[in-house]
Amino acid sequence: MKPLYHPYFVKFIVYFNKNQDFFECHEVLEEYWNTFPGRTKEHPLTGYILLSTGLYHWRRGNSIGALRTLKKAKNKLKIMPENFIAYTEGIDFPSLYDHVKKSIDDIEREQPFVSFSISVTSPKLHALVESKEPLMKLLPVESDAIIHKHILRDRSEIIRLRNEKKKGRH
Secondary structure: OOHHHOHHHHHHHHHHHHHOOHHHHHHHHHHHHOOOOOOOOOOOHHHHHHHHHHHHHHHOOOHHHHHHHHHHHHHHHHOHHHHOHHHOOOEOHHHHHHHHHHHHHHHHOOOOOOOOOOOEOOHHHHHHHHHHHHHOOOOOOOOHHHHOHHHHOOOHHHHHHHHHHHHHHO
């Protein structure tokens, strides 16, 4: 299976293009990344993860965090066509890269947040995205639940796991 046809990446595209839920984009790609043994920050998925994180920060008005994160994303995405071609197949990767560069430029010029879509060029990937969307619970674009998700989400499970981990160290 091509990497971008993986169910997690398909969900990423749905979240990115359909309702701009960049927090969920990050979450679903992190789940995908965690499926790789010996995963490192050099893995090509980290470029997409950083892109999602940067856009999330920018939309929330955290220009400093957005700029720093999108520059890291740009550096990781830049090498993908040469080193990780499989992670660029099925989408208009040059257009995506241009959008990242424009976003960085817009932030540096103190422009307001502007979203963009990832253009899907593969008919198979397009069909996967279209068939996955109705099965997903998508929040309305620009809702507080999307824009401020990290503040509004239920963190009880995360806190419980963190406390269990701390207990295991003592």
